[in-house]
Amino acid sequence: xxxxxxxxxxxxxARGRVKLGEGVYREGDxxxxxxxxxxxTSRGSVRVIxxxxxxxxxxxxxxxxxxxxxxxxxxxxxxxSSPYTAILNSSDFHREVDPFRIPLAKVMKxxxxxxxxxxxxxxxxxxxxxxxxxxxRIVKGGRLVEISPAKVPRVIGRKRSMLGxxxxxxxxxxxxxxxxxxxxxCRSTAMxxxxxxxxxxxxxxxxxxxxxxxxxxxxxRERERV
Amino acid sequence: xxxxxxxxxxVDGRRLDGRKVDELRPLKIEAGVLKRADGSAYVEWGGNxxxxxxxxxxxxxxxxxxxxxxxxxxxYYSMAPFSVYERKRPGPDRRSMEISKVTxxxxxxxxxxxxxxxxxxxxxxxxxxxxxxxxxAGITAASVALADAxxxxxxxxxxxxxxxxxxxxxxxxxxxxDNYGEADLPVAIVPRxxxxxxxxxxxxxxxxxxxxxxxxxxxxxxxxxxxxKEALKKAYEKRGEEQ
Numbered sequence: 431x432x433x434x435x436x437x438x439x440x441x442x443x444a445r446g447r448v449k450l451g452e453g454v455y456r457e458g459d460x461x462x463x464x465x466x467x468x469x470x471t472s473r474g475s476v477r478v479i480x481x482x483x484x485x486x487x488x489x490x491x492x493x494x495x496x497x498x499x500x501x502x503x504x505x506x507x508x509x510x511s512s513p514y515t516a517i518l519n520s521s522d523f524h525r526e527v528d529p530f531r532i533p534l535a536k537v538m539k540x541x542x543x544x545x546x547x548x549x550x551x552x553x554x555x556x557x558x559x560x561x562x563x564x565x566x567r568i569v570k571g572g573r574l575v576e577i578s579p580a581k582v583p584r585v586i587g588r589k590r591s592m593l594g595x596x597x598x599x600x601x602x603x604x605x606x607x608x609x610x611x612x613x614x615x616c617r618s619t620a621m622x623x624x625x626x627x628x629x630x631x632x633x634x635x636x637x638x639x640x641x642x643x644x645x646x647x648x649x650x651r652e653r654e655r656v
Numbered sequence: 657x658x659x660x661x662x663x664x665x666x667v668d669g670r671r672l673d674g675r676k677v678d679e680l681r682p683l684k685i686e687a688g689v690l691k692r693a694d695g696s697a698y699v700e701w702g703g704n705x706x707x708x709x710x711x712x713x714x715x716x717x718x719x720x721x722x723x724x725x726x727x728x729x730x731x732y733y734s735m736a737p738f739s740v741y742e743r744k745r746p747g748p749d750r751r752s753m754e755i756s757k758v759t760x761x762x763x764x765x766x767x768x769x770x771x772x773x774x775x776x777x778x779x780x781x782x783x784x785x786x787x788x789x790x791x792x793a794g795i796t797a798a799s800v801a802l803a804d805a806x807x808x809x810x811x812x813x814x815x816x817x818x819x820x821x822x823x824x825x826x827x828x829x830x831x832x833x834d835n836y837g838e839a840d841l842p843v844a845i846v847p848r849x850x851x852x853x854x855x856x857x858x859x860x861x862x863x864x865x866x867x868x869x870x871x872x873x874x875x876x877x878x879x880x881x882x883x884x885k886e887a888l889k890k891a892y893e894k895r896g897e898e899q
Binding site for chain 2: 436438439440453455457462464465466467480481482483484486513514515554555580
């Protein structure tokens with residue numbers, strides 16, 4: 431990883447005609463950082479990678495959400511740990527459901543955990559999910575671990591290296607939502623504990639190099655005791 | 657002359673607490689001091705001890721307060737009962753509501769609220785100990801807390817006061833100067849552009865005195881700004897060292 435400079439809001443990061451990514455703003459000819467974080471100019475645009483912050487839904491993201499107590503006639507409301515609550519219409523459910531014959535609360539109760547796809551984010555910030563995408567489903571058992579959404583790319587790793595290693599070394603099923611929710615299901619709770627510890631370690635040491643190897647070491651060392 | 661008023665405010669070019677006329681009180685800023693809040697900052701500024709915490713952007717309650725065009729910034733300035741010599745009755749009062757309002761307006765001018773419609777950003781400023789100039793310390797802490805929470809903003813907002821005591825224009829009044837002095841002029845700026853986002857005046861100044869005091873306050877703000885930047889950088893480095 432190339433050395434990225436730490437910048438704070440108001441710091442000048444570029445001049446002239448450049449493409450703007452996230453976390454920056456333009457005023458006149460100059461570009462300034464809007465958030466504190468690491469400056470990245472590697473992808474043909476100027477952006478600041480925030481190290482903290484909440485999840486802001488983006489079309490195309492897969493997220494893990496929990497069905498809330500507010501269930502409408504033809505839609506569920508889903509908590510995706512973001513400032514905006516999401517809506518899952520019954521027509522976007524992965525199976526055929528007729529909300530006028532079977533109440534939606536009987537199809538998915540409040541508290542049900544789902545893996546879903548962000549289909550639309552309206553200008554008024556209405557967030558619509560769909561489960562008619564590959565991999566979308568109701569997830570049962572296991573546990574949910576909440577990590578910072580800013581650390582999700584690190585948990586997945588380049589070409590899923592970190593996530594692949596975690597699943598391979600522990601034999602657990604792991605789903606990562608872009609919103610920072612991680613679902614972990616293992617044969618034993620002790621193994622789930624280990625994965626959770628590993629996730630916490632990744633979150634804390636996200637910006638250090640050689641992390642995948644160290645996490646692997648940790649798992650190999652500790653799984654004997656599990 | 658009121659009881660307790662000092663006869664001279666400046667002796668041999670030094671103020672009652674030993675400072676020069678254009679000198680700040682010792683200032684220490686620390687970012688990211690609270691674990692539960694999204695962002696936080698602690699400021700020790702002379703005898704002032706201020707804790708600021710920030711949450712958000714988050715879903716707004718009550719819902720009717722939501723703005724479909726931008727996030728709603730809510731600030732709460734509050735003084736602890738033990739922050740002053742005589743116990744302060746806890747809870748909001750006229751003064752703290754005024755300060756909450758001017759703080760909100762100062763911060764609204766830099767936060768990119770349009771990015772997060774229908775949400776709320778809450779900022780809590782808790783004065784643990786007061787020694788005059790708490791609104792400036794509060795704004796200074798709050799803007800560091802907002803940056804620490806990763807909320808997009810144009811710049812940090814440093815604040816600093818200047819005033820007039822015993823006929824002299826001085827920087828950063830402390831309690832005795834504030835109580836018995838002739839004028840107090842708190843100022844908050846956007847350092848990069850020089851925009852003024854808070855200015856209030858207590859007492860009277862002539863036009864020349866005002867201009868002199870304003871210039872001095874802006875210089876003070878720039879010193880505060882350096883400390884704010886340092887605090888954020890240090891918080892980032894600390895996170896790195898813990899590994």
